[in-house]
Amino acid sequence: MTSSIGRHRWLVALFVVLAIVGAACGSGDDTTTTAAGTSDTTVAATDTTEATTDTTEATTDTTEAMDSEPIVVGASLPLSGDKSEPGTAAKEGYEVWEAMINEAGGLLGRPVELVIVDNASDQNTASTDYEKLITVDEVDFVVGPFSSFLVIPTSEVAARYGYAFIEPAGGAPDVFNRGLTNLFFAQPAPGSEQADPFADYILSLPADQQPATFAIVSQDDPFTLGVMDRLKGFLTEAGVELVFDEVYAPETTDFSSIAIQVADLDPDLIVGGTVFDDSVAQIRAYQDAGYQPRAAFFTTGPSLPGPFREALGDATEGVFAAISWFPAAPGFQNAEFVAKYVEMFGGDEADIPEDAANAFTVGQVLAQGVENVGAVDNAALIEELHKGTYETIVGPLSFDEVGRPQGTFMVLQWQGGSFVITDPGDRRQADPIWPKPAW
Amino acid sequence: MLLQLQNVVAGYLKTVDVLQGLSLQVEEAEIVCLIGPNGAGKSTVLRTISGLLTPSKGSVVFDGQDISGVRPDLVLQHGVAHVPQGHSSFPEMSLLENLLMGAYTVSDKALVNRRLEAVYELFPWFRDRAKQRAGNLSGGQQKLLEIGRALMLEPRMMLLDEPSLGLDPKKSHTVFDTISRLRDETGITVLMVEQNARSGLGISDRGYVLELGRERLERSASELLDDPRVAQLYLGGGIDDTLQA
Amino acid sequence: MSRVGTFLKQYWMFVALGFLLVYPLIWRAPYYHVLGFNTLIVATAATGWNILGGYTGYKSLGHSTFFGINAYLVAITANELGWNPLWSAPLLALGVTVVALVLGWIMARAKGSAFVIATIAMLLIFRLLALNVKSVTGGAPGLSQPLAPWSPEYSRMPFYYYMLFWLVIALLVSAYIRRSRFGLGLLAIRDDEGKANMVGVNTTLSKVLAFGVSAYFIALGGGIWSYAQTHIAPIFAFSILNDVDTVLATMLGGLGTLWGPVLGAFILIPGSDYILFNFGASQFHLAVFGVLMVVIILFLPRGILPSLRDRLAARRETSSAFTGASTMEDLSDSQPRGEVPGREAPAP
């Protein structure tokens, strides 16, 4: 008696648990399937079945259509963990896009619904998230996560199911050299080309002003190292001497030793391959060490105006960085984006993170691509994206065969408590200050 | 009767009781020795009295008051001091600090000093080595220090767990001598567990033989020393005991 | 008791296995196969970890070192030599086990907290090596490897069944060890290492072997994970969060029991995925996870299986209607003594 009850209870417990898990997952499955208009619950719906259903819906008139089934766009973002800073900004960018497109009547006349999940900055979770978004929630489109780390494995998942994969932030060389044709990087240029316009500017200086020496202090990150490699090539080829080249681990927080070494060598130009908090830590360490370069460039950090200024105060003056977007940029729908962002998330427009703008760009590219295709059809969308040119807040974008964008970044410099665009010349807001004032 | 244990059940795990209904009593100013094989629960008896363990059944009554399950620091206030097995001095503290720790619960400084003098009188060499680190004392000296520390509270009763453990015969002789002398000079009651049954019983008035968590035999110390069964089982010395167990 | 009950009582293991075998066919979306695969990896790792952490009482927080090493070995041999991970993963895991035996032999000297921190240090060292030896590991960006050859629609199903097979093997090994003399020696070490030594258990050898066996199943999972993931990077391959999953699954289900680690994994992994997916819109899910963990440790410190058994044992004691042998022991496959390490005896 005892034994049967004992075993029975145990088994019941197991089944209850499995049943709950199954039900929890299963229920989501059912509703989404219904939403997509297919009745086949056992086989993952293919794009074609969805496409036919959606095309018919798209023909109904607009007022009615706004009550129709939404077009669901899924993304997994690093909202916690290492990359939560830019991940959260990207989420805001996507949300602004969702709000704006719905106010404007939706996509193909249907409302747009975002499904954003947190991958905790973990590759494995990110991949699993996209598997779930595509095969269980059966979202109509997916858009990318944040950083090359997460883009690399997740774009493979999207490729496996034939989904287009437009992503806001993952421009390392490895992202493009795997030959995926469904991936599109929605920034003006591949990440590694970020510092190219800055190199151009340096080399355009008159010979007597050009720096003779420079130092590179970079985090070990595929994105920053990619940028550093190109910059190093340009400058050394032009005869600027690289006197110090240090790569530090991502968890490094104390730069005093590095700064003292740099101060000792006293190079004319300091280049930091940073992802944000390390740019602040580096600059503080250079201040402490008494190092005053003639120019300083950091990959990311100076482009996040609020926190950067708060952490450094007047020490920001004269610092250079590259940027794909800024609040006053002339890009398509930029003013509306800036206004909507401030409306939704508050703060000053100068505090809008670039990462939010890049995510918004993804939305713009997706929307224009889908409208051009005229249906929810990922295969057609992929083909379309390789052909067209898209108007975005970072300027017109077009993509090569592996999704590399064909544009350039801008150079910004901090002047008088905020930053201005100094290069390329056609977008210049103010002349660059050279050499930079002491920090 | 100063201390009385009745049908005490206690142990470390919920499922296994070491003491399985043990009863014993100790009279005022008596020295009582517990002997028995390993695992009989001798130390457990002391730990239950001093409050380190809470009995699940039965009662521990000291001087008419039920102290079963009372916290160790409060049992101490009743006047029961426990000197546990092995080294229990504070090795990084000086000898003096160790003694002062004995009077940790006493806030009256004058009283503490009076007691300190009394302990110095019993163990004059303490005074010379007051600044020495306790961990540097020899094993026998440490044991005497622990006894001296227990005396700082002027307890009415002292629980001693294997005071001769790890000491050579000469030193353990000194320790037993001291215990006997203490009782004679201060009238303190002693309940002691001793592996070295012959020496333990040698200074005791009475003894209990414990087996499997119960008392098997209760006799005067001299009767136990003469009992052939006890002699065969427990009087061979420490090493034999281990073999028996 | 109904006939169904009697049937379940006798064949529950096969019913559970049967369920796991048909699961991917019922839930067809590949996501469920990925979820199942991830769960099976943790269940297998936890079953292995339990041999060291549960039976022997040495709780390692750095065993994902071996997960990471094998993940890299499999990726490198697949890229450079074209080895198929399906056979290279279990084979290379044997090599990783040799490494584990050496490390275990070095660490056999450390006990208690020192052992726990030493295992964390071991993990950090290997992670830094993976980051730094760029010519072999590709550094921080990591390594990509070829996609599995089968069609995307079934992409994850083979991985699922493959891992299910290895979970069964791990359980057989764990059950065998639990019943062997070697296993008895491990339990003795957990209860009192000094005494175990005195009664003739070669404690060092036993600990080192337990260290190695547990490393094998964790390494195996790492190898297959690497293949399924197609891209690996040091911070994910050598992550203490992998250890936390493994340890938490074991403790949730029941430390030192045969089935506990499996049950724990089947609750924890789908559960945390659910939390992440549904409450993940902010860092709030971390707090939920943390509080959940605190609650489990406070209220179910011995895990689900032993707690259930206790409750039943208590009922048996109070109710005279219950007769018969104590079968709960076979259920959770554990002995009553010393299941709560550190609670058997007061600190010496």
Next chain:
Amino acid sequence: MLIQVAVIGLLTGGVYAVMVSGLTLIFGVMKIINIAHAAFMVLSAYLAYWLFSGLGIDPILSMIGIVPLFFFIGKVTQRRVLSPVGDDPGLLVLLTFALAITLEGVLGSISGSTFRTVRTGYTSSIIPVELSSDLTLRLPVVRLTGFVASFVVLGVLWLILNRSGLGRAIRATIQNAEAAQLVGVNIARVRSTTFGIGLASVAIGGALFSLIFSFNGSSHLDWISKMLAIIVLGGLGSLPGALIAALILGVAEAVSAVTMTSYISPIVFYLILFLTLVFRPQGLMGAKVREG
């Protein structure tokens, strides 16, 4: 240049000493490795940051409020959360880890993930010390403040431990918990008070931390391994050991970053930690490690 680097390292080491003093003390008394220690430090840093950015209170001043608060939190946490669990080191490590990620989650939910740091008027001030005509040391004021504060904190801790009844009870519990109980020390209270003191000291560490480093909710994971390394090298449970190890480590870290690549130095450093644990678990100072 090496002298300048070493001096900066020494100042940083002083701050490390405050960060870890509570951790090693808690281990000594309770045999608990408090994985949440760094998370509590980040919590304190956030409080200091909020008080500074909201009310303009200097972190050094805000300690007056944060320290008693942390003492109280520590006492309650030990009583209500840690002590019911018993003394299994594995369980306790997991429990404190759970506390750490709970804190991380709560901080992340409240403040997002932006890295923060406190920038006071003296943040980038330097005190130049001229050693000789061609060697001038540049001492950053914040690090100097941290260094001085750390000695104040350690001095106070030393006084508590060696000149008070509570300190005697704490030391007695560290050296022999059972014997302490038997002379009338209320161990439960000593433990909760020690945990309180431990957190109070890390509250100070956190306030200093907020002046020197930048942090967000997830920062604690990077710091806890460094903290563990320091207290292990110093001998688990030994306060003087922790101080010496912190200073040595601060200097070694700074100097090795100059003489080796920045990757090699942490490997060497974890290797030393690993080998110390295995072959000399009593640490540098020779105090006995207590396995629990």
